[in-house]
Amino acid sequence: MAISETSNLLIQSMQGVHLYHFGMSSCSQRVRFTLEEKGIEWESHPVNLHLMENATSEYQQIHPKGYVPAFIHNGKLLLESVDIIAYVDEVFDGPELHPKNEDHKREMQKWVDLSNENQWCLKHLTYELIFKKLGHYSDPKEVDYYLTHQKNPELLQFVNDFVAGFSDELVQSNINEAYAFLKALNTRLGEVKYLAGDEFSLADIAAIANVHRYKLCGLHVEQYADLMQWYDKVAARDGFQRAVVAWEPR
8 A cells, every 4th residue: 555755734734534525426435435435424514516626726635636535644644545444454454354264365355456447438437427417617717726736647638538528439448447346346246246256345445435426427237136235235235325325316
C-alpha cells in the first residue's frame, strides 16, 4: 500500500479517519463499502464533481491530481482506492476482508487489480451513458472554469475529449471491454461463491462497484446468471446499502 508523502500541514494535523469522496464515484464507493464492513467511524468530506470541486486549489492541495477519493488516517495520506481498502483492512480491527489461504489471497488480489484496471473504461461509459444525459459539462462557463483551474493533464484531456464528443469507435471499444470484464466475472463466479473463493473479500468490494455502475449505464448485466446471483447477494449486505445506495442521487 502506498502512503503518499505530503507537506500539507492540514493533512498532517488531521486525526482519526477522514474521507474526501463523491457519492457516484465508484472508487469512493469501494472505500466507503470497506469502511462500513469494518465498522469504522469516519468523517465525510464530500467533493462534488458535478460542481467541479475537485478543480479547486483547496482540494488539489489534498489530492494533487484532483481525483477522488483521498483518505487520511492520523495524518497519513492515501490516494488510490485499492491502496486505501488494503490499508483499512490491514490496520483496523473488525472482520478480516482477505482470505488466510495464500492461493485465495492471490486470487483476491488478481480481481482487485482487474477491477482497478477496468476503471478508465468505466469512467468513459459513465460520462457517455449517464452524465451526458444529465448535461454534465454542457455549460461553457463551467467547462472554462474547469480547464482553467484543474492542474492534472490527464483530467484536462479527458474533459476536452468529452466536451468534443467521444468517437463512436471509442465508446464501442469501451462497451466491448466492459462486457469482457463482466463475462470474466461470470465465468469465475460459476466456479466459486465469492471472487477469492468461499469468503467475502476486498475482491468483491472492488468488483461490485464496477458491476453496479455498468447496471446503471444500461449494460445487459442480467444476461450473466452467475454474476447476477453474486451481485444480488453482495448488494444485499448492509455495508453496500450504506456505502453505495445511500449516496446515490434520488
